[in-house]
Amino acid sequence: SEKTMQEIVDAVNGTPDMASREAGKKVKLRNHAKGFCTSGYFAPNPKLNDELAIPFFDQSKINVTARFSMGGTNPNASDKTAGRFMSLKIDGDKENLNFVTTNSPVFFAGNLDDFFTFQVKVKQGPEGKQWLIDNKPDAKAFFDFVKQLPPSASFANSPYFGVNSFLFTTKNNDIVPGRWIFEPADGVVNLSQVQLAELPDDFLKEELLTRIKHEPAVWNLFIKLAEKDDEINNPTVLWPEDRQRLLVGQVIINGERDNESTIQTCGNSIFNPVLLPKGITPSADPILNARTPAYIESFIRRL
Numbered sequence: 001s002e003k004t005m006q007e008i009v010d011a012v013n014g015t016p017d018m019a020s021r022e023a024g025k026k027v028k029l030r031n032h033a034k035g036f037c038t039s040g041y042f043a044p045n046p047k048l049n050d051e052l053a054i055p056f057f058d059q060s061k062i063n064v065t066a067r068f069s070m071g072g073t074n075p076n077a078s079d080k081t082a083g084r085f086m087s088l089k090i091d092g093d094k095e096n097l098n099f100v101t102t103n104s105p106v107f108f109a110g111n112l113d114d115f116f117t118f119q120v121k122v123k124q125g126p127e128g129k130q131w132l133i134d135n136k137p138d139a140k141a142f143f144d145f146v147k148q149l150p151p152s153a154s155f156a157n158s159p160y161f162g163v164n165s166f167l168f169t170t171k172n173n174d175i176v177p178g179r180w181i182f183e184p185a186d187g188v189v190n191l192s193q194v195q196l197a198e199l200p201d202d203f204l205k206e207e208l209l210t211r212i213k214h215e216p217a218v219w220n221l222f223i224k225l226a227e228k229d230d231e232i233n234n235p236t237v238l239w240p241e242d243r244q245r246l247l248v249g250q251v252i253i254n255g256e257r258d259n260e261s262t263i264q265t266c267g268n269s270i271f272n273p274v275l276l277p278k279g280i281t282p283s284a285d286p287i288l289n290a291r292t293p294a295y296i297e298s299f300i301r302r303l
């Protein structure tokens with residue numbers, strides 16, 4: 001059954017009662033409520049446009065606004081869970097590119113019905129989760145991934161995945177589907193159970209902001225290219241490891257503009273995963289195409 005965008009956002013963010021919504025009362029609930037903003041720049045790979053035709057990446061240094069967050073609607077969530085999220089605004093001279101990413105390469109739903117069901121069931125606790133494991137293979141695959149994923153020691157020591165597919169224009173004016181992958185230049189570093197037990201519930205923000213005073217947090221950004229028969233429009237289906245990757249450039253988070261108010265308050269705005277420069281377009285993935293309307297609905301509620 002078709003769900004409205006209001007129903008979908010209710011399921012993600014928590015449900016305001018109908019009376020208060022109709023009275024126009026603002027509901028401040030939002031997903032990824034716990035997070036913080038910082039800044040840096042993007043350094044494109046000067047060789048990228050030997051392969052692709054994306055003029056945006058011909059600039060040499062592009063301002064970045066970053067928000068790092070935890071999953072869920074609790075602004076006081078513990079950092080000891082395994083989910084890590086990174087959102088970026090890359091603001092060029094003429095065009096802009098946003099990324100809204102997670103540390104899980106595999107998404108838990110391939111269509112909006114399953115997405116809605118997942119959101120409703122996980123909020124019912126262990127019984128709802130068991131129902132998903134028994135009835136929804138995509139949700140089960142996601143839970144299996146998360147179960148074996150130790151929490152990373154730092155936002156800077158985690159990879160991030162765009163999950164959804166985008167269409168990239170090549171130098172020869174062909175279109176190739178691809179997916180964004182950010183790999184931490186400092187490597188992946190996970191916490192042991194012993195290390196985790198010694199940490200307070202809040203450590204990720206301070207760790208990153210202290211780290212970047214000494215050395216930047218850096219990721220190499222790749223596009224993983226699809227081959228014929230790879231599933232483009234379903235983020236629950238992973239592509240084989242050996243697919244070709246193009247190096248797009250480096251994200252360098254050094255806090256260089258952290259005293260600016262637009263950086264400090266970046267969590268008040270939205271990150272739009274389909275804000276793309278010339279040469280990149282969204283795929284037909286129904287999950288991707290629901291995201292911006294959902295983010296706008298959520299934004300309006302918390303204005």
Ligand code: HEM
Pocket residue numbers: 008009012013030031032035067068069085086087100101102107112115161162163164267269270271286287288290291294295298299302
């Ligand atoms: C049907 C698909 C999806 C829906 C309906 C949805 C819904 C939402 C909503 C309602 C918010 C709060 C927006 C705000 O108030 O600013 C949000 C934020 C977010 N979502 Fe999604 N989401 C979807 C898919 C995804 C996927 C595939 C990813 C990761 C690849 C993702 C990662 C995030 C992140 C990182 C944020 C926080 C953005 C920030 O830092 O401000 N979401 N999502």
